[in-house]
Amino acid sequence: MAQQDEQRETRVSEVNASQDEQDGWAQLLAVLDKVPFMAGLKRDIASLTRMIYRRRLGRVVAVGHVGAGRSQLLNALLGGHVLQVGDAADLEAGQWAWVDASGKKVAWMEVDANGEPLGQRTLRALDREPPDVILALVTPEQVAAGAGQVLEAVLRIQARQAKKPPRLIPLLTQVDRVAPADAAAPFPQAKRDAIRRAARALQRQLDEAGLTGDEVRAVATPSRDEQSLGVEPYGLLELRERIADEMPEQAQVETARALEAPRARRRVAQALVQSSSTLSITVALAPIPFSDLAVIAPLQGMMVTSIAYLSGRPWDRKTLAEWGASVGLVGGAGIGLRALTRQIVKFVPGAGSIVSASVAGAGTLGIGRSAIGYFLGDPQLPG
Ligand SMILES: Nc1nc2c(ncn2[C@@H]2O[C@H](COP(=O)(O)OP(=O)(O)O)[C@@H](O)[C@H]2O)c(=O)[nH]1
Ligand SMILES: [Mg+2]
Structure with a gap:
């Protein structure tokens, strides 16, 4: 039966966490289950689960005329x-494609605004895996001619997800070709003015169509050949951050990683560190023997590994060792810390569990900050 077939079909945006990852998390959850005050922690556990173990690819639909x-x-x-452009285009319009650029992955669909853009198969694909973001691409010439077909297709996609319509990010594309076309970025004033006028005209068309979303932004994406001749991309750094910002928890890690968005990567890493620290503190406070041994060290290891992964490194134990060596740790992150905690506790009668908890929490926070610095670098520097 067609329906059953469809259920068996894997989802394009699915990520299968490795057995190693899953086993580690299942063991952690089994121990955490025994910890009192779990209710307050449910949110952090659920958040880490979504961000790491149930993570999926970001899903981006790009609507535009062929050649936009x-x-x-x-x-x-x-x-x-990764994708063929122009006449050599190899992508099937209206279907999700799993795009992998040396491990940087995204689920991508191109919807052709000309012709019949949203057939039954496309609508089914959109229902099964709703987009997180819609990009609408319109060239300056197309703005002048009226972008009606593009806007119509966007409206229909948004209407399909009426409860939570995906965010629209409208793009005025190929602005490098606005006259004077030979002026490379940073563009001269006359060219910037012409681009701004076209962007305003597109914004008016969006408003009239009743479409809500971001303000129109201008982009130019020279080909590799053009880039080797010194033509710079335009507007891409901010667009990367913007797309990453719009991702739900489950798609944040893969998208910030894929788009090499430095601000988004740090924000996601900080959220991981925050949740891991809260969990560490509560576990350390809990009156169950060996909870720190069973939970805190693996939690810290998971946290460091996922920050390394965010930076573009593969998900494996080697990255943990790499970071450990960088901070002079031998034998894993949690071990020195636990010994230290025990020493302190001996000298503070009665305050044992509190001291242990704050050291565990501060320790996890410190380790997290160190890993962010090591793997994601200086926030002031462009990534
Ligand atoms: N000058 C310039 N050419 C572009 C730009 N973006 C795409 N092109 C060219 O436009 C053509 C169509 O691009 P393609 O990405 O295949 O369009 P699609 O049909 O929307 O996927 C190709 O020849 C590209 O090299 C741009 O920002 N500037
Ligand atoms: Mg294409």
Whole structure:
């Protein structure tokens, strides 16, 4: 039966966490289950579960006329040549594609605004895996001619997810071709003015169509050949951050990683560290023997590994060892800390569990900050 077939079908945006990852998390959860005051922790546990163990790819739909530059935009966003552009286009319109640029992954769908953009198969694909973000691409020439078909397709996709319509990010594309076309970024004033006028015209069309979303932003995505001739991309850094911002918890890690968005990566890493620290403190306070041994060290290991993963490194134990060596730790993050805690506790009668808890929490926070610094670098520097 068709329906059963569909249920068996895997989802394009699915990520299968490795057996190692899953086993580790299942063991942690089994111990955490025995910890009192769990109710207050449910949120942090659920959040870590969604961000790491149930993570999936970000799902981005790009609506535009054929040739608007959707595939080239994704190539530029991922910093690689993964999709064929122009006449060589190899992507099936209206279907989710699993795009992998050397491990940087995104679920991507191009919807052709000309013709019949939203057939039954496309609608089914959108229902099964609703987009997190819709990009609408319109070139300056198309703005002048009227972007009606693009806007109509966007409206219909948003209406399909009426309860939680995906965020629209409208793009004025190929602005490098606005006259004077040979002026490279940073563009001269006359060119910037012309781009602004086209962007305003597109904004008016969006408003008239009743579409809500971001303000129109201008982008240019020169091909690799053009880039080697010194043509700079335009507006891409901010667009990367913007797309990453819009992702739900489950897609944050993969999207911030794939788009190499430095601000988003730090924000996601900080959320992971925050939840891990809260869990560590509560576990350390809990009156169950060996809870710190069973939970805190693996939790800290998971936290450091996931921050390394966010930075683009593979998910494996080697990254943990790499960071450990960088801070002079031998034998894993939690061990020195636990010994230290026991020493302190001996000298503070009665305050044992409190001291242990604050050391565990501060320890996890400190380890997290150190891992962010090591793997994600200085926030002031462009990533
Ligand atoms: N000058 C310039 N050309 C672009 C830009 N984006 C795409 N192109 C070119 O436009 C053509 C169509 O691009 P493509 O990404 O295949 O469009 P799609 O059909 O929307 O996926 C290709 O020849 C691209 O090289 C851009 O920002 N500037
Ligand atoms: Mg294409």
